[in-house]
Amino acid sequence: MKKAGIIMIIGSLLLLGLFKFPLWSIMLGAPQYPDPLGMNIFIDGIEGASEFDIQNIDGLNHYIGMKTIPKPEEMWEFSTFPMVIGSMVFLGVIIGFLGFLGKINHWWFIGWFLSMSVLGILGMYDFNLWLIEYGTDLDPNAIMKMTHPDGTPMTYKPPLFGHQKMLNFDVDSWPHTGAYFMFIGMMLTLAAFFIGKREWNSKAIVKKSTQ
Amino acid sequence: MKRILSNIAMLALLAGFISSCNNSESNKNGNRGALASSAAEKVYVAPGEHDEYYAFISGGFSGQLSVYGLPSGRLFKVIPVFSQDPEKAWGYNEETKPMLNTSHGFVPWDDAHHPDISQTSGELDGRWVFINGNNTPRIAKIDLTTFETTEIIEVPNSAGNHSSSFVTENTEYVVAGTRFSVPVPQRDMPISEYKGNFEGALSFISVDPEDGGMDIKFQLLMPGFDYDLSHPGRGKSHGWFFFTTYNTEEANSLLEVNASQNDKDFIAAVNWKAIEEYVNNGGGKKMPARYAHNVYNDETHTATSTMKEEVLVVRPEEVPGAVYFLPTPKSPHGCDVDPSGEYIVGNGKLSADLTVHSFTKMLDAIENEKFDGEAYGIPILNFEDVLAGTVSQPGLGPLHTEFDGEGNAYTTFFISSEVVKWKLGSWEVVDRQPCYYSVGHLMIPGGNSRKPFGDYVVAMNKITKDRYLPTGPEVTQSAQLYDISGDKMELLLDFPTIGEPHYAAGIAADIVKKNSRKIFKLDENKHEYATLSPADARVERDGNEVHIYMSMIRSHFTPDNIEGIKVGDKVYFHVTNHEQDYDVPHGISMIGANTSELLIMPGQTETFVWEPKQVGVWPFYCTDFCSALHQEMQGYVRVSPADSDIELSWSLGE
Numbered sequence: 001m002k003k004a005g006i007i008m009i010i011g012s013l014l015l016l017g018l019f020k021f022p023l024w025s026i027m028l029g030a031p032q033y034p035d036p037l038g039m040n041i042f043i044d045g046i047e048g049a050s051e052f053d054i055q056n057i058d059g060l061n062h063y064i065g066m067k068t069i070p071k072p073e074e075m076w077e078f079s080t081f082p083m084v085i086g087s088m089v090f091l092g093v094i095i096g097f098l099g100f101l102g103k104i105n106h107w108w109f110i111g112w113f114l115s116m117s118v119l120g121i122l123g124m125y126d127f128n129l130w131l132i133e134y135g136t137d138l139d140p141n142a143i144m145k146m147t148h149p150d151g152t153p154m155t156y157k158p159p160l161f162g163h164q165k166m167l168n169f170d171v172d173s174w175p176h177t178g179a180y181f182m183f184i185g186m187m188l189t190l191a192a193f194f195i196g197k198r199e200w201n202s203k204a205i206v207k208k209s210t211q
Numbered sequence: 212m213k214r215i216l217s218n219i220a221m222l223a224l225l226a227g228f229i230s231s232c233n234n235s236e237s238n239k240n241g242n243r244g245a246l247a248s249s250a251a252e253k254v255y256v257a258p259g260e261h262d263e264y265y266a267f268i269s270g271g272f273s274g275q276l277s278v279y280g281l282p283s284g285r286l287f288k289v290i291p292v293f294s295q296d297p298e299k300a301w302g303y304n305e306e307t308k309p310m311l312n313t314s315h316g317f318v319p320w321d322d323a324h325h326p327d328i329s330q331t332s333g334e335l336d337g338r339w340v341f342i343n344g345n346n347t348p349r350i351a352k353i354d355l356t357t358f359e360t361t362e363i364i365e366v367p368n369s370a371g372n373h374s375s376s377f378v379t380e381n382t383e384y385v386v387a388g389t390r391f392s393v394p395v396p397q398r399d400m401p402i403s404e405y406k407g408n409f410e411g412a413l414s415f416i417s418v419d420p421e422d423g424g425m426d427i428k429f430q431l432l433m434p435g436f437d438y439d440l441s442h443p444g445r446g447k448s449h450g451w452f453f454f455t456t457y458n459t460e461e462a463n464s465l466l467e468v469n470a471s472q473n474d475k476d477f478i479a480a481v482n483w484k485a486i487e488e489y490v491n492n493g494g495g496k497k498m499p500a501r502y503a504h505n506v507y508n509d510e511t512h513t514a515t516s517t518m519k520e521e522v523l524v525v526r527p528e529e530v531p532g533a534v535y536f537l538p539t540p541k542s543p544h545g546c547d548v549d550p551s552g553e554y555i556v557g558n559g560k561l562s563a564d565l566t567v568h569s570f571t572k573m574l575d576a577i578e579n580e581k582f583d584g585e586a587y588g589i590p591i592l593n594f595e596d597v598l599a600g601t602v603s604q605p606g607l608g609p610l611h612t613e614f615d616g617e618g619n620a621y622t623t624f625f626i627s628s629e630v631v632k633w634k635l636g637s638w639e640v641v642d643r644q645p646c647y648y649s650v651g652h653l654m655i656p657g658g659n660s661r662k663p664f665g666d667y668v669v670a671m672n673k674i675t676k677d678r679y680l681p682t683g684p685e686v687t688q689s690a691q692l693y694d695i696s697g698d699k700m701e702l703l704l705d706f707p708t709i710g711e712p713h714y715a716a717g718i719a720a721d722i723v724k725k726n727s728r729k730i731f732k733l734d735e736n737k738h739e740y741a742t743l744s745p746a747d748a749r750v751e752r753d754g755n756e757v758h759i760y761m762s763m764i765r766s767h768f769t770p771d772n773i774e775g776i777k778v779g780d781k782v783y784f785h786v787t788n789h790e791q792d793y794d795v796p797h798g799i800s801m802i803g804a805n806t807s808e809l810l811i812m813p814g815q816t817e818t819f820v821w822e823p824k825q826v827g828v829w830p831f832y833c834t835d836f837c838s839a840l841h842q843e844m845q846g847y848v849r850v851s852p853a854d855s856d857i858e859l860s861w862s863l864g865e
Contacts, residue, residue, distance in 0.1 A: 035793075052730075052791035059765055059792070063839065143840065 001203070004196030005100025008109050011188030012092025017181025018043050018085050024127070025049065025176040026158050028057065030168045040176060041127075043081040045072035064167075065142025066156060067134065077126060088116055092189065099196060102203070106196030113189045120182075128160050250703045253694060256283040261724070264656045264717050266669060267326045267340050267353075268690060271711025274321045276342055276353060281656070281667055281717060282692055284706035292351045292360045293321030293344040297807030301360075304809055305783070305818040306738075307507070309516035313347050313365050314501040322346045325376055325440075325652075325714040329418070333380040333445050333661035337722035339423050341376040341385045348372030350387050350416060352423055354509075356728045361507045364425045367500035367522055368395045368412040368432070374441040374546075377659065378418070380449050384483065385425065387414040388454050392435035392461075395524075396498065405463035409435035412524075413454060415483055424506070429490045429523045431481060431534070434587040435461050437470070438479070440545050440611075445661050446552030448570040450484035453555050457542035459586070470542065471561060475594065477536035477586070478546055478557050480573060485533040486525055495525040510737045512815050528588045535577060536586060537568050538594040545611035545652070549620065549635055550661050554599055558609040558622065565609050565622060567638070569599035600638040605631045610651060611714075613658035615665030615695055623650040623670060630670050630693065632700055644700045646691060649674040655695070656717030664719055668693045668700070671712035679707060688712055729793040731814030738816035740785035745769040750861045757782045757859070763797045763811070764789040765838040767863065768831075771846030775859035778823055778852055784809075784831075787816040797844070798834030808834045823850040 022040035027049065029036035037057050038049030046069055048054040058068045072078040092112050098104045135157030146154040146167065156166055159173045175183075256262050262280030270277055274294030278287045295302035295311065302311045302319055311317055321344030329339045340353040348366035353359065366372055366387050374388030392409035394400055400408065410432045417428040436456040444451035459476045462469030489495065500522040507514040527534040539557035543566070547556045555568040573592065575581075581596040608626030615621070619641070622631050628649050632642040653670045657663040670691045679687060687707035694701040733743060742748050742760040748769040751758045757780050762769045768786075776782060788797050790813035800808040804821040811817045823829065833844035851857050 056792045059790075 001099045001102055001106065001196045001199045004106060004109065004192045004199050005096045005098075007188050007195060008096030008099055008112075008192035009093050011185045011192060012089050012096060012112075014181050014185030014188065015085055015089045015092070017185075018178040019082065021177035021181060022047070023176060023178040023182075025174060027172045029170045029172075032168075036170075036172075039069060042178070043085055044078050046070065061156075063143045064146065064154075064156060065139030065144075067137065067139075075130070077130075081123065084119060088112070088119070092116075096192070099192075105200050106193050109189055109193040109196055113186060113193065116186055116189070120186075124160070131157050131160060134158075250694075250701065254282040254284065254692065254704045256280065256285070261720060263720055264664070264667070265720055265723055266654070266656070266690075266715050266717045267328070268654075268669075268671070268708055268715040269323045269326050269342060269711075269713040270709045271324070271688075271713040272322050273710025274323050274344070275709065276323060276326060276340065277709045277712075278358065279690075279706075279708075280720075281669065282703060284690065284692060284704050286709075288358060289709055290353055290358055290360060292342060292353065293318075293323055293349065293363075295319040298810065300807050300809045300817060300819065303807040303819070305820065306513045306816075309514040310360065310363055310505045310507060312503045312505055312516035313349070314367070314503055314518065315347060318347045320346075321349060323351075323710075323713065324373060326716040327377050327385070327659060328716045328718050329382040329423075330378055330380050330660055331382070333449070335657050335660050335662075335718045335722065336382075337718050337726070339382075339418075340716060341378060343372045343375035343387060345372050345390070348387065348389070350376045350385055350425065352385075352418075352425060354423070355723050356726050357509060358727070359507070361509070362423065362425055363503075363505045364416060364427070365502035365504070366412075366414050366416075366427070367502040368393070368397075368410075368430055368524070369414060371437075374413070374438040374454050377442055377452075379443045379452070379483075380445045380661070382418045382420070384415045384428065385418055386441055386443070386452055387416060388438035388441050389413070390437050390439060392437065395432055396500065402463050405435060406461040407435070409461070411436055411438050413438060413441075413452075413479075413481065415487075425504075427502075427519075427522055429486060429495055429525050431486060432524050432526050433479065433534070434589070436477070439543070442546050442548045442555075442659060444548055444552050444570065445550070448548065448552035448555075450482060451570075452481045452483050453537075453546050453548060454479040454481065455539065455543040455546040455557060456536075457544075475538040475540050476542055476559075477591070478539045478543065478555060478568065479589075480535045480537055480555075482533045486530050489530045489533075490523060490525065494529060495523045497521045498524050508737075509731065510735055512731070512736065512738045512817065532577070534589050535573070536589055536591045537573065537597050538583065538591060539566050539568070540564065545609075547612040547614075547620075547659075549614050550616050550663060552661075554635055556612045556620065556622075558611055560608050560610055560625065562609070563604050563607065565602035565605055565612070565633075567599045567601065567635075568597045572599065573597045600636075602633050602638045602640065605633060605640050606643070611653060613653055613655040613668065614663055615655055615668075616657075616663040617665055619665075619695075621653060621655065621668050621695065621700075623653045625649055625651065625673075630668065630700065632695070642699050644693060644702055646670045646672055647678050647689070647705065648672055648676060650691075651712075652714040654715040654717055656719065659716070664717070666694070666696050667703075667717075668695050669715060669717070671708070671715065673711065675707075678705060690715075730791055731812060733787075733789060733791060733814045736787065736814055736816060738785075738787070740783070740818060741816040742769075742785065742787045745789070745863075748861070748863075750775070750859050752859055755780050759784050759861075761786045762789050763787070763799070763833070763844075765795070766833070766840035766844045768799070768833075768844065768846045769863045770861035771863050772865070773846070773859075773861045774849040774851075775857045776823060776848055776850050777855055777857075778826060778850060780823060782821045782823065782848075783818055784821065785816060785818045786811055788813050790814070795837060796835050797837050799831060800834050801831040801848070802829050810835060823848075826850055826852055 024041040027038040136155040264281040266279040291301035348369040352362040369389040371390030373390035392411040437458040441454040458470035541559040541562035543557040545558040576596040606624030606627040612622040692704040788811040
């Protein structure tokens with residue numbers, strides 16, 4: 001399982017891209033903002049796409065009573081996510097290495113992949129919960145209290161994925177470079193499973209035939 | 212996949228179409244078939260699109276510098292330079308008042324004349340624009356990252372600072388020549404003793420290559436003529452500077468007659484490199500002179516004015532071989548050097564002909580001492596031996612010439628009100644177009660450099676009469692844009708200007724626009740009275756001086772309720788704009804303040820003074836429509852009687 005082990009190691013290491021690149025980005029464009037404001041969401045915090053974007057988004061959001069964008073210390077996720085990702089990278093490398101040595105079989109690879117998938121889905125679920133809270137928990141003394149045509153109060157949850165029109169803003173929410181690193185890395189670990197499966201089985205056949 | 216392919220095919224088709232459009236654009240000149248685009252299309256810049264060129268057009272007697280786009284002729288900004296501008300608080304707020312300080316005290320106005328853009332290796336680098344104040348001699352520098360005036364230096368021993376402010380090809384110097392000769396140093400003497408006693412100072416102001424800081428390196432004290440215009444040598448003639456003179460008769464009265472008697476006046480050729488070497492080796496004489504040097508700092512957002520006490524002067528006889536006179540017919544105005552540096556055009560404004568001197572011939576005449584006498588010890592070169600050619604009878608009243616970089620020159624004729632295109636070398640006139648009316652200077656973007664952008668010429672007219680809707684006795688002056696990319700010039704556009712569009716400098720927008728700043732960073736704000744956090748907003752009293760440290764952000768002031776001010780106090784509003792977003796300035800004005808509003812850019816601090824004279828509760832408000840809640844951006848100051856014992860207090864949202 002030499003080849004599969006190496007692919008597993010590379011795939012896991014690609015997750016380290018999340019420490020360097022944003023996982024997600026939400027861009028806000030409007031007629032007055034030909035260069036859209038944007039926030040890049042990293043696993044350990046949120047930064048503006050340009051230097052003063054966070055301040056400017058907060059400045060706009062205060063009109064409709066949204067809370068300011070959280071600082072890293074204001075959300076447990078920003079300290080937990082790096083630990084989870086770091087641990088998964090560590091585990092993935094260990095599994096890959098042991099696979100490389102032939103100590104463990106390919107099922108460990110798919111095990112890692114499934115765990116990572118579950119964690120990823122949980123992460124997305126948590127992210128969406130935050131978006132909902134951020135977009136709906138509004139200051140009752142907000143300067144502008146907008147309502148839908150049917151009279152219900154307007155909320156401002158950005159889309160989890162894709163484009164949405166919110167008041168004068170076009171909001172685009174898409175995965176960023178870090179997410180692509182993670183996606184490619186996870187695909188590699190899945191590939192490692194299938195390749196490992198072939199390598200393991202052929203090794204088993206060789207073993208059998210030599211007995 | 213099929214769809215992608217067809218999309219690609221579509222794109223290729225489009226690209227072909229666009230490039231063929233471009234072809235027809237570049238062919239527009241030769242054949243004007245039915246498909247040739249109209250003048251309107253050539254100047255149409257669609258909404259949201261940018262112009263190709265910046266044109267910095269002098270405001271003349273407005274004292275300011277206007278920024279237009281070409282080819283659209285749209286006005287973007289009026290940069291306050293020498294005149295107070297209440298719109299921008301220029302010369303009204305505490306920070307910029309020092310910019311208008313002079314040895315004569317605060318001078319709130321001047322007559323701005325000739326803008327010129329900084330150069331590196333003879334090409335425009337778009338870092339700064341220099342412009343001269345003619346009346347109280349000054350040179351200003353405008354920074355093209357902020358489009359604000361950041362330095363003004365007064366020029367001593369000078370009067371009517373007219374043959375200014377032209378830069379050498381690496382912006383080593385910005386040069387300022389005096390129009391009026393005066394006693395140097397100034398003294399009480401009979402005017403009638405002008406001749407032989409007055410002197411004309413030509414000032415070489417060095418420009419720091421890093422920060423653009425200006426300093427008078429030396430003044431060349433010339434005979435008492437009038438020095439009208441000047442231009443630097445370039446390429447082969449780099450190191451020389453050329454000045455036109457008139458009134459070589461040295462008349463002190465009724466100059467229109469008495470200064471028009473000599474058949475020829477002079478172009479003075481000055482080898483500044485030789486004089487620079489002389490002063491670098493300790494040459495020249497320091498003389499007492501008072502002149503102000505005013506510098507604005509983008510981090511303190513504050514100007515300082517320093518009074519200088521002496522200047523280094525050099526007289527031509529101290530540096531033999533550094534100054535020569537080139538005889539030039541009839542009171543020449545413009546003195547223009549072609550992009551190669553070979554031809555020096557003298558626009559003899561009372562002559563029917565244009566005189567062109569050759570730099571090569573000039574050097575030869577100097578070497579072989581082909582002199583035709585001397586004036587005040589300065590050799591006069593023999594006219595025939597320096598003459599490159601004459602453009603014969605091109606028009607009446609030639610004023611100024613610029614070049615397209617393709618061997619053509621364009622000269623304005625004030626009296627016959629036209630622009631005439633002629634060829635360098637063959638001196639033949641190839642085209643002429645009328646101006647409406649009485650054109651002064653003209654400008655080709657990059658025209659004073661080795662590499663003009665030869666697409667357009669802008670002619671600047673003194674008189675418009677019937678050209679626009681009438682506005683009473685005073686009507687606008689104007690600029691006219693001609694397409695010069697073809698054999699024939701074509702008038703495209705006619706647009707009004709501010710003040711008098713005395714002269715202009717143009718540059719490709721791409722060189723400048725990428726450097727234009729969007730905001731000032733709040734954390735780089737080093738203003739003495741800045742309020743960097745709303746938590747630091749406060750009011751302090753020092754005797755009857757009260758300092759309000761105020762911050763502003765959409766859409767409130769911190770603080771916005773202030774009590775404890777008394778009649779007779781001198782109240783300083785130090786207001787810091789906390790926005791860090793592009794194009795979100797805030798303004799502030801106080802009822803009854805004997806000054807202008809403030810208009811504060813993001814990250815900037817400005818100060819105005821209010822001396823309340825009446826008891827009451829007086830409002831202030833934001834004057835720039837900043838946001839949806841702009842109308843809510845307001846506050847109150849309670850003013851109590853002078854003997855009241857109400858303590859200072861301030862608040863927001865309580």
